[in-house]
Amino acid sequence: MKKNITKEIGELLEKYFSGETTLKEERQLREYFSKIEDDGSDPQIRGYKDMFGYFSDESDKVCLKEILLKETDTVKAGKKAHIIAPRYFTWGLSAAAILVAGIFLFSPGTKQTFEFRSNGKKIHDQTQAMNFASEKMNRVNKMISGIGSNNRVFNIITKTNNSLAPLAKMNKALSQNKG
Amino acid sequence: MKRILTIIILLVISGPILFSQNKEIKNIFEKYEKNKSVESVYLSPFLMAMAGKFTNDAEGKEWISAIEEMRILTVEMHGKNSGNVELVKQIKGEFDNLFGRYKFERALRVKDGDELVEMYVLKEDKGLILFLNDSPDEFSVIVMFGSISDKILKAVMKGGVKFN
Numbered sequence: 001m002k003k004n005i006t007k008e009i010g011e012l013l014e015k016y017f018s019g020e021t022t023l024k025e026e027r028q029l030r031e032y033f034s035k036i037e038d039d040g041s042d043p044q045i046r047g048y049k050d051m052f053g054y055f056s057d058e059s060d061k062v063c064l065k066e067i068l069l070k071e072t073d074t075v076k077a078g079k080k081a082h083i084i085a086p087r088y089f090t091w092g093l094s095a096a097a098i099l100v101a102g103i104f105l106f107s108p109g110t111k112q113t114f115e116f117r118s119n120g121k122k123i124h125d126q127t128q129a130m131n132f133a134s135e136k137m138n139r140v141n142k143m144i145s146g147i148g149s150n151n152r153v154f155n156i157i158t159k160t161n162n163s164l165a166p167l168a169k170m171n172k173a174l175s176q177n178k179g
Numbered sequence: 180m181k182r183i184l185t186i187i188i189l190l191v192i193s194g195p196i197l198f199s200q201n202k203e204i205k206n207i208f209e210k211y212e213k214n215k216s217v218e219s220v221y222l223s224p225f226l227m228a229m230a231g232k233f234t235n236d237a238e239g240k241e242w243i244s245a246i247e248e249m250r251i252l253t254v255e256m257h258g259k260n261s262g263n264v265e266l267v268k269q270i271k272g273e274f275d276n277l278f279g280r281y282k283f284e285r286a287l288r289v290k291d292g293d294e295l296v297e298m299y300v301l302k303e304d305k306g307l308i309l310f311l312n313d314s315p316d317e318f319s320v321i322v323m324f325g326s327i328s329d330k331i332l333k334a335v336m337k338g339g340v341k342f343n
Binding site: 119 | 213218249289321
């Protein structure tokens, strides 16, 4: 086991304190002083041993700290990603749920283009369906359009109640627009 | 953000409430259309659009373009169908109940002899015009769902609701 500081190490030490050592040289110094025996004969050795041992610890700590910090950043980034992702995920899920609900609620369903039933049975005849609709509407049209031409009904109303004057105006307007 | 989400959720929930009277009418139709004493027809938006293409009348084209869907329900009452009086009473009761609960306006009531036509209107973007035609030989309910404006009402009042 070495007991003395060699010339080479001495030169490295000078460089070290001048801030000119490389990482390899610093590692060399650390290794040297970690192995050197300290029997108390040379106080410098104890000093350097303690120093490089401390620095070695510190450098390990620093390395560990750096690793931890890096890990923390990653974790934080990951957590941040997780914080963001769930928020967007929740939004996305909500939007999807609303869309599905909207489609379900407002969907017209699978109704066909027409449906005609007679005596409880479906009749798959579009022409018949249209004719049926037309017939019923024409019946109503006849009744309604009769307001203008059916003076018998209209006159009875106006005689009994003068407040129906707006009805007279409407009838006049409708009669004028009839082509 | 929370506010926007709340509004969206409320809109989704309120949508069905706003259009529920339309849904109720359709439910009444679906309830009775399978009855053997009933004749019914449903004309989809697609068919209404097609009908518009074959209408020559400008006014007719206009009302057809506004009407998205049409449903008609008829109960025969003459001859062997004279026993359908109770059925007609039931259907009338359902619609009377509906008129009482929603903001329907009775726009027209025309009586000629034994025949009566009443017109009810729900004037909205998703509105409807409903006719009740009551005569000794038949009872009909005609509903037109669509964008009900004054122009459409005018066309209807002139008897301009035709398919040809």
